[in-house]
Amino acid sequence: MLWLFKTYALSAGMYASQIWSTQFLKHDNGFSNPLQVAHMAFFKRILGVKPTSANWCVLRECAQELLQFYWFRSAVKFWNRIVDSNSNTLRDVMKADISLGNSGASNCWTSQMKDAFGDLQNGTVYRSDLLQCRKLNISNLRIDLRFRHQAVWREAHGQDPCSCLKKSVAYHNWFALPERPVSDARAPFV
Numbered sequence: 001m002l003w004l005f006k007t008y009a010l011s012a013g014m015y016a017s018q019i020w021s022t023q024f025l026k027h028d029n030g031f032s033n034p035l036q037v038a039h040m041a042f043f044k045r046i047l048g049v050k051p052t053s054a055n056w057c058v059l060r061e062c063a064q065e066l067l068q069f070y071w072f073r074s075a076v077k078f079w080n081r082i083v084d085s086n087s088n089t090l091r092d093v094m095k096a097d098i099s100l101g102n103s104g105a106s107n108c109w110t111s112q113m114k115d116a117f118g119d120l121q122n123g124t125v126y127r128s129d130l131l132q133c134r135k136l137n138i139s140n141l142r143i144d145l146r147f148r149h150q151a152v153w154r155e156a157h158g159q160d161p162c163s164c165l166k167k168s169v170a171y172h173n174w175f176a177l178p179e180r181p182v183s184d185a186r187a188p189f190v
Contacts, residue, residue, distance in 0.1 A: 001046050002062055013039070013067060018078035021071035022109055025116030027148055030068045031055050039067055054167040056152045060176055069145050073138060075113065080135045098131060120144040146182040153179060 013035050024033040031040065043058045044051055059066060082094050101110030113130060117123040121144045129136050156172040164170075 002043075002064070005042065005046075006064070009039075009042075010067075010070065014070060014074060017071040018074040019109070021068075022075055022112035022116065023107075025068060025072050025075065025112065027119050030066050030149075033067065036067050054171065056168055057171040057176075060153075060171070066149055069149065072116065072145055073142065076136045076138050076141055079113075079130070080138070083133060083135050094133065098133070102131070120148060142185075143182050150179065150182065 021033070023029070024036075030036065040055050040058060041051070043062050043064065044053055047053075047058060047061060049058065082090055085091065097108050097110045100108045101114060105111055110130065114127050117126040117130070120126065120141070122140060123144075126136055126141065152168055153172055153176075156166065156169040159166070159169045159173075161170040161173045
C-alpha cells in the first residue's frame with residue numbers, strides 16, 4: 001500500500017505544487033496543509049496506530065518524506081526553469097514578482113520562497129540567488145531540507161526515553177532504524 005500511495009497519491013499531490021505550495025514551505029507549516037493532514041491520516045490507518053501518534057515517527061516508520069520536501073524541490077525546479085527560459089514575458093513576470101516581494105507584499109511567490117529559506121543552513125545564499133535571478137543549487141537544497149527535517153531526531157538522540165515523555169524520543173531510541181546521512185541521495189530512512 002505504501003508503494004502504491006507513493007506512486008499515485010504523491011504524484012497527484014504534486015500537481016501544480018510549485019505554485020500553490022509556497023505558503024506551506026516554512027518549517028513550522030509542514031503539517032498544516034490539508035493535503036499533508038490527509039497524508040498522515042492515511043499512514044496512521046495503514047499502520048493501525050492512534051491518530052495522536054507523532055507525525056515524525058509515522059513518517060519515519062513508513063520510510064516517507066514530508067510532502068513539504070517534494071513541494072520545495074518542485075518550486076526550486078520551477079524557478080530554475082524560469083531562469084533558463086528564453087521567454088521575455090516569463091522573465092518580466094519573474095522580475096515583477098521579485099519587485100513585489102521586495103516591496104513588502106507577503107502573499108507573492110518570491111516573498112513566500114524567501115520566508116521558506118529562512119531557517120535552512122544556506123538560506124541566505126538561496127535568498128540572494130533568488131533576488132539576483134540566479135539558478136538555485138537543488139542538490140544543496142535537498143541536503144539542507146533533510147537536515148532541517150531531521151532536527152527532531154537530532155534533538156531526541158541524546159535524551160533518555162525513560163525520563164523524557166516525548167513519543168519521538170522513545171521511538172528514536174528504542175524502535176527506529178538508523179538514518180542515512182543527509183548527503184545521501186536516497187531517502188533518509190530504510
